[in-house]
Amino acid sequence: MQTADGNGLVLTEQLGAVRLLTINRPDKLNAFTPALMRELDDLLDDAARDSATRVLVITGAGPKAFVAGNDIGGLIELDGVEAYRDMQRGQRVLLRLYEFSKPTIAMVNGYALGGGLELALACDFIVASDTARFGFPEITLNTIPGWGGTQLAVKKMGLARAKQMVLTGRHYTTAECREFGFIHVFAAAPELKSAALAFAEQLAVHDPFAMEMAKRTVNRAGEIPLNAGLDLEAANYAVTFGTTAARERLSAFAARRKPKNVLAGTSTSENSK
Numbered sequence: 687m688q689t690a691d692g693n694g695l696v697l698t699e700q701l702g703a704v705r706l707l708t709i710n711r712p713d714k715l716n717a718f719t720p721a722l723m724r725e726l727d728d729l730l731d732d733a734a735r736d737s738a739t740r741v742l743v744i745t746g747a748g749p750k751a752f753v754a755g756n757d758i759g760g761l762i763e764l765d766g767v768e769a770y771r772d773m774q775r776g777q778r779v780l781l782r783l784y785e786f787s788k789p790t791i792a793m794v795n796g797y798a799l800g801g802g803l804e805l806a807l808a809c810d811f812i813v814a815s816d817t818a819r820f821g822f823p824e825i826t827l828n829t830i831p832g833w834g835g836t837q838l839a840v841k842k843m844g845l846a847r848a849k850q851m852v853l854t855g856r857h858y859t860t861a862e863c864r865e866f867g868f869i870h871v872f873a874a875a876p877e878l879k880s881a882a883l884a885f886a887e888q889l890a891v892h893d894p895f896a897m898e899m900a901k902r903t904v905n906r907a908g909e910i911p912l913n914a915g916l917d918l919e920a921a922n923y924a925v926t927f928g929t930t931a932a933r934e935r936l937s938a939f940a941a942r943r944k945p946k947n948v949l950a951g952t953s954t955s956e957n958s959k
């Protein structure tokens with residue numbers, strides 16, 4: 687069942703362990719407004735708190751767009767200081783998504799431009815249809831990406847590809863982006879939702895705490911020196927190793943018996959902001 691929260695700018699659908707959020711401004715190709723970002727931020731709170739939600743999927747309403755970027759009409763009204771604040775707000779929400787305690791998937795059904803591409807890159811995975819188009823058009827507006835795009839693009843596709851996308855400003859096809867290495871699953875448009883949900887189900891079966899620790903640890907790679915990263919990895923390994931969920935799996939494997947379904951804990955992360 688799909689429900690509209692707040693102003694209905696983002697729709698929520700619960701599909702078993704998967705929470706699907708749909709950015710809902712199809713007449714404006716789902717372009718972001720401050721109100722929409724606030725609603726998305728609140729819905730991230732809900733999804734973080736809900737222990738039944740194991741995976742978050744984000745998509746755009748309608749057949750044409752995932753998100754065609756920040757609302758240009760609204761941007762024109764801002765002075766320099768307001769624009770700076772708008773970029774800080776956008777970066778905060780997208781960084782929060784990048785560090786979200788549960789795995790996240792962008793289900794990209796059409797244009798993912800500017801802030802829309804930044805949203806997709808902030809997710810752990812991108813599942814894209816053959817009709818998707820990706821790009822950073824900001825340079826064609828004589829400006830640059832401001833919600834983390836320059837940094838996330840380098841992390842997700844490497845310096846050379848990131849420069850290509852940011853400095854050309856053109857739209858790239860799903861096939862091109864698969865070669866760039868940041869599309870995880872590809873589907874024909876009619877099969878996009880089932881492909882995204884099938885991928886989400888593969889993630890949803892794993893212990894939520896182990897998933898959170900795995901994601902948190904991988905996210906630190908490249909941000910801290912290798913030796914510090916290895917120390918962090920060993921410590922986080924030890925924490926997951928000590929949970930009842932891990933003990934049960936390890937003992938069941940050693941005893942050649944079917945494991946019981948034990949969770950590491952039912953509390954959800956407070957650290958999703």
Ligand code: COA
Nearest residue numbers: 713714715717754755756757758759797799800801823824
């Ligand atoms: N901000 C505000 N409105 C937007 C928008 C954006 N980023 N992107 C699309 N829209 C609106 C259009 O103004 C239009 O509204 P209208 O029907 O009231 O005039 C509607 O969405 C449909 O877009 P349209 O341009 O008519 O569709 P198209 O198929 O001809 O082109 C795009 C699609 C995506 C190529 C084109 O809309 C576009 O280039 N959008 C801007 C993308 C961008 O620069 N994003 C980064 C912003 S920083």
